Amino acid sequence: xxxxxxxxxxxxxxxxxxxxxxxxxxxxxxxxxxxxxxxxxxxxxxxxxxxxxxxxxxxxxxxxxxxxxxxxxxxxxxxxxxxxxxxxxxxxxxxxxxxxxxxxxxxxxxxxxxxxxxxxxxxxxxxxxxxxxxxxxxxxxxxxxxxxxxxxxxxxxxxxxxxxxxxxxxxxxxxxxxxxxxxxxxxxxxxxxxxxxxxxxxxxxxxxxxxxxxxxxxxxxxxxxxxxxxxxxxxxxxxxxxxxxxxxxxxxxxxxxxxxxxxxxxxxxxxxxxxxxxxxxxxxxxxxxxxxxxxxxxxxxxxxxxxxxxxxxxxxxxxxxxxxxxxxxxxxxxxxxxxxxxxxxxxxxxxxxxxxxxxxxxxxxxxxxxxxxxxxxxxxxxxxxxxxxxxxx
Amino acid sequence: xxxxxxxxxxxxxxxxxxxxxxxxxxxxxxxxxxxxxxxxxxxxxxxxxxxxxxxxxxxxxxxxxxxxxxxxxxxxxxxxxxxxxxxxxxxxxxxxxxxxxxxxxxxxxxxxxxxxxxxxxxxxxxxxxxxxxxxxxxxxxxxxxxxxxxxxxxxxxxxxxxxxxxxxxxxxxxxxxxxxxxxxxxxxxxxxxxxxxxxxxxxxxxxxxxxxxxxxxxxxxxxxxxxxxxxxxxxxxxxxxxxxxxxxxxxxxxxxxxxxxxxxxxxxxxxxxxxxxxxxxxxxxxxxxxxxxxxxxxxxxxxxxxxxxxxxxxxxxxxxxxxxxxxxxxxxxxxxxxxxxxxxxxxxxxxxxxxxxxxxxxxxxxxxxxxxxxxxxxxxxxxxxxxxxxxxx
Numbered sequence: 054x055x056x057x058x059x060x061x062x063x064x065x066x067x068x069x070x071x072x073x074x075x076x077x078x079x080x081x082x083x084x085x086x087x088x089x090x091x092x093x094x095x096x097x098x099x100x101x102x103x104x105x106x107x108x109x110x111x112x113x114x115x116x117x118x119x120x121x122x123x124x125x126x127x128x129x130x131x132x133x134x135x136x137x138x139x140x141x142x143x144x145x146x147x148x149x150x151x152x153x154x155x156x157x158x159x160x161x162x163x164x165x166x167x168x169x170x171x172x173x174x175x176x177x178x179x180x181x182x183x184x185x186x187x188x189x190x191x192x193x194x195x196x197x198x199x200x201x202x203x204x205x206x207x208x209x210x211x212x213x214x215x216x217x218x219x220x221x222x223x224x225x226x227x228x229x230x231x232x233x234x235x236x237x238x239x240x241x242x243x244x245x246x247x248x249x250x251x252x253x254x255x256x257x258x259x260x261x262x263x264x265x266x267x268x269x270x271x272x273x274x275x276x277x278x279x280x281x282x283x284x285x286x287x288x289x290x291x292x293x294x295x296x297x298x299x300x301x302x303x304x305x306x307x308x309x310x311x312x313x314x315x316x317x318x319x320x321x322x323x324x325x326x327x328x329x330x331x332x333x334x335x336x337x338x339x340x341x342x343x344x345x346x347x348x349x350x351x352x353x354x355x356x357x358x359x360x361x362x363x364x365x366x367x368x369x370x371x372x373x374x375x376x377x378x379x380x381x382x383x384x385x386x387x388x389x390x391x392x393x394x395x396x397x398x399x400x401x402x403x404x405x406x407x408x409x410x411x412x413x414x415x416x417x418x419x420x421x422x423x424x425x426x427x428x429x430x431x432x433x434x435x436x437x438x439x440x441x442x443x444x445x446x
Numbered sequence: 447x448x449x450x451x452x453x454x455x456x457x458x459x460x461x462x463x464x465x466x467x468x469x470x471x472x473x474x475x476x477x478x479x480x481x482x483x484x485x486x487x488x489x490x491x492x493x494x495x496x497x498x499x500x501x502x503x504x505x506x507x508x509x510x511x512x513x514x515x516x517x518x519x520x521x522x523x524x525x526x527x528x529x530x531x532x533x534x535x536x537x538x539x540x541x542x543x544x545x546x547x548x549x550x551x552x553x554x555x556x557x558x559x560x561x562x563x564x565x566x567x568x569x570x571x572x573x574x575x576x577x578x579x580x581x582x583x584x585x586x587x588x589x590x591x592x593x594x595x596x597x598x599x600x601x602x603x604x605x606x607x608x609x610x611x612x613x614x615x616x617x618x619x620x621x622x623x624x625x626x627x628x629x630x631x632x633x634x635x636x637x638x639x640x641x642x643x644x645x646x647x648x649x650x651x652x653x654x655x656x657x658x659x660x661x662x663x664x665x666x667x668x669x670x671x672x673x674x675x676x677x678x679x680x681x682x683x684x685x686x687x688x689x690x691x692x693x694x695x696x697x698x699x700x701x702x703x704x705x706x707x708x709x710x711x712x713x714x715x716x717x718x719x720x721x722x723x724x725x726x727x728x729x730x731x732x733x734x735x736x737x738x739x740x741x742x743x744x745x746x747x748x749x750x751x752x753x754x755x756x757x758x759x760x761x762x763x764x765x766x767x768x769x770x771x772x773x774x775x776x777x778x779x780x781x782x783x784x785x786x787x788x789x790x791x792x793x794x795x796x797x798x799x800x801x802x803x804x805x806x807x808x809x810x811x812x813x814x815x816x817x818x819x820x821x822x823x824x825x826x827x828x829x830x831x832x833x834x835x836x837x838x839x
Contacts (some may be wrong), residue, residue: 055496055713058489058706060479070699073478081700082475085466085648086453087778096451103448119650120513123675123695131673154674249696255478257512257650257698279672280524281547282516300783302516303642305650306463307474308701313451320448385480390693 063379064406066415067387068199068360069227070249070256071403073311077254080314081307088304096313097292097304103316107229107252107324108244108262110236114285115262116292117312119305122226122247125259127155128283129222129243132263132271133191136160140191141182141219143167143174145205146198147391148224156193159279164189170198170392171362173355174205176213183217192219197228199250200390202362202399203351204232211240220267226250229260230319231331231359231403236262243267248308251331251359253404254315257308315404331358334407337442338400341416344438345423346430350397359407361400362393366428371395374422382418412439456772457799459808460780461592461753462620463642463649464796466704470647473707474700481697489706490685490697496709500622500645500717501637501655503629507678508655509685510705512698515619515640518652520548521676522615522636525656525664526584529553533584534575534612536560536567538598539591540784541617549586552672557582563591563785564755566748567598569606576610585612590621592643593783595753595792596744597625604633613660619643622653623712624724624752624796629655636660641701644724644752646797647708650701708797724751727800730835731793734809737831738816739823743790752800754793755786759821764788767815775811805832 065072086093104115118125130152134140138161142152145168156163164186166178174194183189192214196207207223214221220242228234231251236244243263249256263271263285271278271285278284282302290299319327335358339349342363350362365371371388375398378384387399400415416435423430458465479486497508511518523545527533531554535545538561549556557579559571567587576582585607589600600616607614613635621627624644629637636656642649656664656678664671664678671677675695683692712720728751732742735756743755758764764781768791771777780792793808809828816823 055492055710057473057710058476058492058703060476060483060485060489060703062477063479063483065478065480067480069696070478070480073700078475078477078700080450082471083451083453084455084471085458085463085642086456087458087460087463088649090453090456090772090778092453096453099448099451120517120675121695121698124513124517127673127675151674158670158672158674247696249478255698255700256481256696257701277551279551280520281544281551282513282520302514303462303640303649305514305648305698305701307466307471307648308650308698310451310453317448317450379483385483 061383064384064411064414066401066406066411067385068399068401069247069403071253071401071406073253073255074405076318077311077314081255081311083310085306088306089298089300093306094298100309100313100316103313103320104260107316107319108236109234109238110262112236112262112264114268114289117309118259118261118283119302120259121257122245122259124283125245125247125261126151126224128261129245130155130159131280131283132278132285133222133243133267134159134161135274135276138190139164139186139188140193141166141179141186141189143179143194145172145174145201145203146170146195147200148195148198152193171201171203171350173203174210176206176209179210180213183213189217189219191222193222195224196234197225197232197357197360199227199360201350201393202357202360203355204357207241208239215240220270227357227360230327232357233328248312248315251404252315252319254311255308257305258312331402331407334402334409334412335361337439338402338412340438340442341412341435344431344434345416345420359401359403361402362397363400364397366423366430369423369426369428371398377422378418382414384414384418386415409443454776457777457804457807459794459799459804460778461792461794462640462796464646464794464799466646466648467798469711470704470707474648474704476703478699481699482691482693486699487691489702493702493706493709496713497653500709500712501629502627502631503655505629505655505657507661507682510702511652511654511676512695513652514650515638515652517676518638518640518654519544519617521654522638523548523552524673524676525671525678526615526636526660527552527554528667528669531583532557532579532581533586534559534572534579534582536572536587538565538567538594538596539563539588540593541588541591545586564594564596564743566596567603569599569602572603573606576606582610582612584615586615588617589627590618590625590750590753592620592753594743594786595750595755596748597750600634601632608633613663620750620753623720625750626721641705641708644797645708645712646799647704648701650698651705724795724800727795727802727805728754730832731795731805733831733835734805734828737824737827738809738813752794752796754795755790756793757790759816759823762816762819762821764791770815771811775807777807777811779808802836
């Protein structure tokens with residue numbers, strides 16, 4: 054006999070999913086209607102418009118892919134890359150490596166530009182790679198590396214790529230809604246994101262946006278897109294401007310209700326206000342963490358406000374701390390990934406999780422458990438430092 | 447200013463999504479937790495066990511793909527097919543054509559075995575195709591054609607495929623939970639389904655199951671799976687039996703709560719009871735439709751209980767009828783697809799939609815609108831015929 058599942062109520066301060074506010078959960082649970090229902094089609098149009106706002110773009114092809122961020126990444130690569138193409142992939146964390154996998158599985162060549170994990174992508178290395186490989190078609194990089202908390206200079210990288218006649222694919226899974234991102238102004242050609250980070254929606258959808266140049270490439274491919282499910286030539290028949298929507302696949306109806314609601318919330322707050330809130334709360338968390346004696350992995354200039362990777366006090370078993378935070382305080386923070394596994398914690402302040410009460414809970418719970426375990430931290434310093442930082446406008 | 451979206455409350459009697467019961471919508475809206483949370487991992491194990499029950503299989507690789515049924519189809523093909531392979535694809539409706547697309551986009555050859563839309567797959571044609579193509583690797587076919595309502599003989603087709611050393615890929619999107627389906631007993635090698643049909647869960651997930659023979663093929667491929675997102679060699683690191691779950695992608699946490707709940711409901715009802723309920727209600731709907739004067743597309747022996755394709759009375763604009771059902775009675779029924787577009791309606795009795803009250807609403811609403819439009823139907827005959835059929839055990 055299996056019972057219904059009733060999860061504990063957690064506070065989510067890992068690398069995503071972030072806390073989903075009750076308003077979005079309520080939207081998620083509204084009655085399911087058909088994926089071709091005129092009411093649903095109207096809502097799809099609103100989702101497109103709201104996503105254009107969130108991405109700061111006029112791109113007509115701005116839609117949520119009906120699957121998680123990894124599928125959004127794959128949607129960009131599978132539509133734009135053909136066998137034999139050359140793609141410069143910048144790697145400064147886990148997700149650049151995943152881009153490489155995408156490129157190579159399509160029979161294309163990935164030219165890797167590697168930086169230390171925790172550093173921003175080095176534009177001079179990319180410039181060199183472009184000089185060395187004049188037949189490059191695409192430059193792909195991560196705006197906000199979720200595995201390290203480093204932010205890269207999207208505009209500079211796009212300018213560089215365009216100077217060499219390349220288009221860009223940008224991973225904005227962790228940046229969308231949480232820190233400055235301007236698709237049109239920065240000249241991004243194709244971009245993908247996720248719903249479970251700074252939009253504070255449930256995981257499972259991946260917003261993407263393609264500009265006209267990218268759409269032309271998709272329309273003029275020599276070969277069919279290997280994925281039928283992700284082929285944008287077909288997907289646009291369902292999501293396109295055409296009044297008559299052609300059935301492609303059954304859209305995840307309720308998940309789209311939730312995305313719609315999360316975007317309405319973002320619109321009401323205002324994108325720039327959301328960016329400011331993420332920054333403000335990051336500075337407060339940072340003040341507390343540094344007062345406690347923890348150090349950031351990423352240098353100040355490249356640091357993302359929504360994903361804070363910090364070092365672990367010497368001699369502390371980081372997994373034990375995370376387990377105790379979860380078991381004793383229902384608080385989730387993230388472990389390190391890849392080469393940072395076991396070496397850092399990743400503390401997320403994304404979307405609805407970016408709130409003063411979450412900062413206080415996180416720091417007081419960390420202080421309680423680390424001091425209980427005899428770790429070398431400054432007890433009593435974090436909370437006043439947070440308040441002082443929050444007082445600053 | 448965009449407002450929150452509040453859909454009308456519809457009765458869903460199309461080809462899916464079906465009515466999602468409040469119990470599943472409530473599960474969907476439970477608080478989001480992390481995709482690596484120990485509580486979530488435990489729930490994932492329960493989902494696997496419950497899916498094994500629904501599929502009637504002991505296959506260890508029995509999991510929901512984190513995307514709609516089309517992605518489940520693609521998951522089967524992309525993992526099992528390599529460039530140069532030969533695949534026999536049986537087409538007797540829309541979805542066989544989609545299988546063909548999947549095969550060809552992978553650089554493999556699709557040998558088509560075609561039957562009239564509305565008929566079952568003809569096993570003798572498949573036998574001939576196997577004789578003509580002794581180097582065939584896979585036989586792929588649809589168990590329950592959602593576009594026509596025809597059911598094919600899975601066991602006979604699997605036996606035939608195995609006699610020729612082939613494995614099988616079976617589309618069970620519309621059959622799972624609604625009509626007899628026995629993965630192990632029938633010898634199905636790989637199968638995919640959807641959540642929004644006879645499980646009455648929200649759309650967006652695709653349960654799949656692979657037996658050991660199929661898993662061996664995936665493990666021993668000559669080339670990497672072209673899709674990173676759907677590569678089961680990687681997905682199994684997250685969903686596998688291993689206690690330490692490796693992060694692959696962020697699972698659609700809340701959608702999985704809903705799937706879990708829908709499978710608990712199925713288990714409590716009992717799989718065979720669910721099959722019987724679908725059959726019983728189908729016979730009642732059929733009695734009403736035939737009393738009214740509408741005819742079934744599919745011959746009685748091959749007819750699915752959960753998807754009823756019926757002809758449209760002469761001179762009636764079928765789209766107007768569907769629009770009026772939706773606008774006046776909040777009732778959705780399905781249009782014809784492909785070669786049956788404009789010629790049939792598809793009336794679904796799937797999962798929670800397979801209830802006496804839905805049958806009465808559908809027939810009385812059809813009678814009201816068709817008689818109002820002056821169509822040539824028998825007025826007053828349908829409702830008593832339904833009651834009589836429901837009285838029979």
